[in-house]
Amino acid sequence: MPSAPGTAAWPVTLTTRRLALRPVAAADVPEIARLWTDAEVRRHLGGPVADSVVRIREKRCVGAPGAFAVARRRGRAVVGLVTVEHGARDGRTEVSYQLLPEHWGRGYGREAVAAAVSWAWGDAPSGAPGVVALTQQANLRSRRLLEALGATVDGTFVDWDEPQVLYAFPVPPAR
Numbered sequence: 001m002p003s004a005p006g007t008a009a010w011p012v013t014l015t016t017r018r019l020a021l022r023p024v025a026a027a028d029v030p031e032i033a034r035l036w037t038d039a040e041v042r043r044h045l046g047g048p049v050a051d052s053v054v055r056i057r058e059k060r061c062v063g064a065p066g067a068f069a070v071a072r073r074r075g076r077a078v079v080g081l082v083t084v085e086h087g088a089r090d091g092r093t094e095v096s097y098q099l100l101p102e103h104w105g106r107g108y109g110r111e112a113v114a115a116a117v118s119w120a121w122g123d124a125p126s127g128a129p130g131v132v133a134l135t136q137q138a139n140l141r142s143r144r145l146l147e148a149l150g151a152t153v154d155g156t157f158v159d160w161d162e163p164q165v166l167y168a169f170p171v172p173p174a175r
Helices: 026-037 051-061 108-123 140-148
Strands: 019-023 067-072 078-089 092-099 131-136 152-159 162-169
Touching: 019 108, 026 051, 026 067, 026 078, 067 108, 078 108, 092 108, 108 131, 108 140, 131 140, 140 162
Parallel strands: 092 131
Antiparallel strands: 019 067, 067 078, 078 092, 131 162, 152 162
16 A cells, blocks of 8 residues: 555554554544544534544544554553644644543643654654644643643634644654
8 A cells, every 4th residue: 555645654553651553443443433423522623523424534544644543552442543644734744632531631642642743753754844733722731731742832823713723843742
């Protein structure tokens, strides 16, 4: 299968002290689909996704380049999803993330995002202008996570009728 631009290393598994970020497998789809339909997860992401869209995403997410199922290394339970999309924002690589609510507050998000951003920096096409992440201004948990990893505010705008904050990672975060 040919690689998409900037994904020459795909498929790849990233590991942290407690987590494995690996390509989404068919067995992960029920937990990944929960991320798209859970009202609390989707509170700052436009609300739960329509069933028809979930069905399409379920078919497309398995093995998709840059889509990482985030699983605990011990027990292998899927706790979330991180995506790395090269060239998504003004040519910059965008890292997006969602965790299931029962896994919030344990540092998994910080661990997973740090690993994904580090990989994104290393896998970015030559001369790529950087790595960014986007969150709603009201999503204070997400903003604290990004700032703790060294990301700085790169801009603000309104999208989907809500104020958004674009963060840029000046260097790969320390893991």
